[in-house]
Amino acid sequence: MSEIKFTESHEWLRSEADGVATVGITGFAQEQLGDIVFVQLPKVGEHFSAGDEAATIESVKAAGEIKIPVAGTIVEVNAALEGEPSLVNDAPLADGWFFKVKLDDAGELDGLLNEAAYQQLVGDLA
Template identity: 55%
Template sequence: MSQSPAELRYVSSHEWVRVEDDGTATVGITNHAQEALGDVVFVELPEVGAQLGAGDEAGVVESVKAASDIYAPIGGEIIAINENLEDNPEVINEDPYGDGWFFKMRLDDATSVDDLLTAEQYDASCDD
């Protein structure tokens, strides 16, 4: 059983959200997701300025095994992307909760994060 960081929130499509001190949110994929994908070789991220709703497709991550869509776990505007992933997609495998983040958002509704899964709930869903 994987132990997901307790300070993050999660969605069943395997993205995580960290609300930052300034009220913005950082988004990435979980350790469970990167392990299932295998070695990540390419990532396509959304454009800065894009407005996404919760559940909207935000990009694609490709591995040696498969390609998988990335979804916005919450609604908001993309304010930054992790440009380091363009040349170093393997960082997603090495540090999915740190340097392997995908994008940052300005949230439409900061309370929407409260509706996402806790680490305990997410880990339990992965064990099913």
């Protein structure tokens, strides 16, 4: 079974057994942003270092960037978001994912937050 990890900047990452991880934003993040109206995704084949800006998101309230939690190469993007960015609002941990990344080093996952630690972080923000 895959495990979901989180970042302090409210991205989530679900790692799979094949060294690929799916990345999106958390429910907390999409609630703070409001209605998502535009998403700019990275290109398949692009390589990023951990913490780099990999995607852009715009909502009725603000614009921001989606940072990649780990170093790796983009292997797939959620093209459905380009025509229907509201998928991020509807299902941020499911159909609203942004991209899949082939991890350079699976050990980087250890530096991310587990669900309990992320819930503590969000609770401290409330």
